[in-house]
Amino acid sequence: MSTVIKVNDLGKKYILNHQKQERYIALRDVIAQSVKKWGARITNPLAGRDEIDLTREEFWALKDISFEIKQGERVGIIGRNGAGKSTLLKVLSRITEPTTGRIALRGRVASLLEVGTGFHPELTGRENIYLNGAILGMTRSEINKKFDEIVEFAEVEKFLDTPVKRYSSGMYVRLAFAVAAHLEPEILIVDEVLAVGDAQFQKKCLGKMKDVGKEGRTVLFVSHNLTAIRTLCTRAILLRQGMIIADETAAQAVSKYMGDIRVNMLFREWTDENTAPQNTSTVLKKVFICDDNGKQIEELYTDTAFNVAIEFKVKEEGASAGLTLLFYDDENNIVFSSINNHEVNWYGRPMPVGVYKSFCKIPSNLFNNGWFSLSINLFGKGFTDSQMTHDTLRFEILDGLHVRGDYYGEYAGVIRPLLEWNTTSLKTKELL
């Protein structure tokens, strides 16, 4: 088998701008900043020219990545949020340029980082098939040839001439995936698109992707769905902090990844305010799991009630700080989220500068046993200025034996609430 993808010493560097939280730069800010800099130089000409700009930080999203992929291989890319998976796909699909290294690709590449890129709500299903096909790199004659197949796969025959803005979200996704699934590239790059659509359609998509591989095409697939990776891929690459940790069979890499995510992390503290997670007005100091007295807990059971404690500092006088907690299971499905907007003391009120501590009480008998992670979203007034921090804590919920009663098997599901059951007798034998 010939090599179709060859990656050598690939690296991608981003410059992080700590000071600015705006989504984009405005020219006026740039001008204002340069004026400020000049002013400082004039008033204080002796200050070192080579002072380090603290607001700018280099960040390597990918570093020293090298691998080869042969024709017909189906390769999964796994890793935690922020490990560099999406950046790698973006570089491979030429959306963004690498900072170092070299990639050689042989064959036509199609990348599917999102379903329905370029879909226009005003256009009909038929028109969008052509438009989206062209955006994904198909020629008109190819689309003509595949048109009926696409329509059949998407199950939208009746609505072909309806603007897609009137489609249900299911139909929309089906149509979008159908176009992409009928691309015939030699190399297909897919990012997490299977997370959409109903279960039956997901199955259909997985089947389609398997077929694509069988036809001798090469597939690169990023997903948090480890089952999909295991069944679909022949090989998997595990990334951690932008570097390759493992590159082996899918089963081996997945189990290594499981080891990676299965480490208890019940306490986090950020001592350096500059690098701590923050938005413009608030910075996180500590996040940990504790009991009602604020004492840290080392082991969690399904029947333990516990608190997530968050210590944060308000840097701006009168800022309003909001918190959202998001809990994920170890396949990165979100279990539930909670926003502190019911908090009675401070929520929505201007907060003086200082350090605050929030408790979020998690009742007992909520989680099933298993591994979970916590992401925290900081936000400001009116749910703006939000800053998400993934993987702040990781914890295992152990089986709390005494709620089980006489059952010793597995409980299905991600939560295991202890619900009230009640049976009464309606008629007894004597009355019949």
Place this chain on the structure above:
Amino acid sequence: MKELSEYEIVIEPGRGIDQYWRDLWHYRELFYFLAWRDILVRYKQTVIGIAWSIIRPFLTMIVFTIVFGKLAKLESGGTPYPILVFVAMLPWQFFANALSESSNSLVGNANMLSKVYFPRFILPASSIIIGLVDFLISFVILLLLMIWYQFIPDWKVLTLPLFLLLALMAALGFGLWMAALNVKYRDFRYIVPFIVQFGLYISPVGFSSGIVPGEWRFLYSINPMVGVIDGFRWALLGGEVQFYWPGFLLSIALTLLIFAFGIWYFRKTERTFADVI
């Protein structure tokens, strides 16, 4: 098993002018589909659709004719004032539309930029097509006006596409530059409408450039649209319009310069679009 095509791509930092133009050719159908989308969407979302591209220049023409022709009583060199204005209105509207559309094209399609690869040049380039369609529609109005005033152009009308090309190059060159700047500095979305509004008054749309004093005429031609509008009048209005060569050559030279600079700047910044948008 499918045979591998020999199509080979190399991705490296700062690479690839030859590959870029090859890709541009490969994605030519995307260019066509994007232009087609813009046209479809434009006429689906508006109530009176096509009429917009007629009403706007027509009303502007009436206002200009009254203000410059009737109130200010400017010299028209014998041509009916409405025709004098409308002939200039056509390239000006085209330039203004093309410039606004192309400078917004990247930010307006931000999602595509960050999710799919294609030569980015296609976006601003295809957004100009809708301006061309509007131009053709307004052109029909001009023909009707000419029939109304029984005005017959001579052979020089055949040179018209050249002047249109000049307007296109000026708009695209400038538009590419603005589009790239707009990705990084969103202030430019306020600057472009200002340029367009301002430009209408400093270009000879409402009056003939013949009324500009001779010693200033060369300087006046720094505005590339002066050359284009003069060219349109010369081609359509016949012998009654004097052609001012030095100014026209200056306009051509500046347009070529803007066009080359636009492409150069766009190519230079293009690779970071997905990171900053």
